[in-house]
Amino acid sequence: MILSVDIGGTTCKLGVFNNDNTLKDKWQIATNILDEGKHILPDIYQSFLNYFDEIEEDISVCSGIGIGVPGPVDFNTGILNGAINLGWSDKKSVAEEFEKLSGISAIVDNDANIAALGEQAHGAGNNADDVVLVTLGTGVGGGVVSERKLMHGSNGSAGEIGHIKVDHNERFLCNCGLRGCLETVASATGMKNLAVYHYTHHFEETIISDIISDGTVNAKDIVEAAKENDALAIRVLEDVSQYIGHALSSISAVINPKVFIIGGGVSQAGDFLLNRIEAEYRPNTFSPAAEGTLIKIAELGNDAGIYGAMELVKQYIEEN
CATH class of the missing domain: 3.30.420.40 (ATPase, nucleotide binding domain)
Structure with missing residues (x-):
């Protein structure tokens, strides 16, 4: 055992x-x-x-x-x-x-x-040799499996997907001390960052204005509002999807995984998020690297x- x-x-x-x-x-x-x-x-x-x-x-x-x-x-x-x-x-x-x-x-x-490794061997990775997991929780984490083995890098920093720079306007400070990291615009915290930013700069009307104003808005609130066709919430999810799609595009050009797996609490948005990530990923990725690549929601929870x-x-x- x-x-x-x-x-x-x-x-x-x-x-x-x-x-x-x-x-x-x-x-x-x-x-x-x-x-x-x-x-x-x-x-x-x-x-x-x-x-x-x-x-x-x-x-x-x-x-x-x-x-x-x-x-x-x-x-x-x-x-x-x-x-x-x-x-x-x-x-x-x-x-x-x-x-x-x-x-x-x-x-x-x-x-x-x-x-x-768990998702690669027993979950959404379906035992493919090359798999990348992106976890969208309070932060953005990840792991890279290449030829069924975890990649660790020279000092253990491989797979730190949340610190790929995607927001070149550098609007939000990351816990790592830098600005523009994927974590600042695609995690649950990042979704809140974007909701506050867009409410302040672009949208005067939204069904979640009260909880944005008092600082209690969370990722679930934003997803639910988007499902009700709230313009601000949809804009946030479109931004999140764009940033994730571009990050996956960069990873594809270097790692060329067979499967990208999206996990973490934010992934509970399911196809609502996944379809938008796909729409950003495909046209912006080196076509041989994207060919046959799957983007799936994690299965093992x-x-x-x-x-x-x-x-x-x-x-x-x-x-x-």
């Missing part, structure tokens, strides 16, 4: 997989970030121990554990370079610490990367991470 865990700031999602890659069971526990997060890994191990006690099996039968973490990882060493929302402010040897706790071989990667973490074990522990 294989263990997997996707560690988040609020919950840790745990999975146990059979040797044929099928999910045997899954559950989640609260992420205890007290005392600089020192309880997180022991809590995860104890939860797995409790599970194996219940099914009356020995946890030592497991070949390894894959761990996803919300922060930059040196994939070769398993060292996380800090995760503030977990209370881990400094570098942390996540793989080594879990192995000392459990005696089980561990492998660690960034949570967006493992989600990409919150389970993408545990599937991807399982795949890490299959690829890097069991096959070695």
Whole structure:
């Protein structure tokens, strides 16, 4: 069997997989970030121990554990370079610490990367060799799978799709300190940025004027208003689609994936968003690179991470 865990700031999602890659069971526990997060890994191990006690099996039968973490990882060493929302402010040897706790071989990667691997192998990627995941949440994340292996780059920064520069007017400041990043105009935060901008500069009438004015407007509000043919909301979604389409065009010219997968909360807009991204992507992309490329909505939802973490074990522990 294989263990997997996707560690988040609020919950840790745990999975146990059979040797044929099928999910045997899954559950989640609260992420205890007290005392600089020192309880997180022991809590995860104890939860797995409790599970194996219940099914009356020995946890030592497991070949390894894959761990996803919300922060930059040196994939070769398993060292996380800090995760503030977990209370881990400094570098942390996540793989080594879990192995000392459990005696089980561990492998660690960034949570967006493992989600990409999960979707590639078990979700919308349909096991294609070359897949790119773009996650549209509070920010914009991503992961690149090339020839069924995750790309990490020279220092682990590959797949940082949210920091491709697309807004050349540089209207909004990104958390990275730069302006014009995809994250500032295509995430849930970016949609809010655009709604406020267009309300201030171009549109006097919109059904969401009150919540724009008081600062409570969110991505869901904008999508719902667009479905009611609100001009400002439609303009925001058209802008978002244009920026995503151009980012995918740039990625295609470099990576040439078979499938782009759009995930995260914003992707719940579904075909309303997807059709507009397609309309921007096709005419603006080097045609050989776009030929046969699919753009799809993610399928695994919150389970993408545990599937991807399982795949890490299959690829890097069991096959070695």
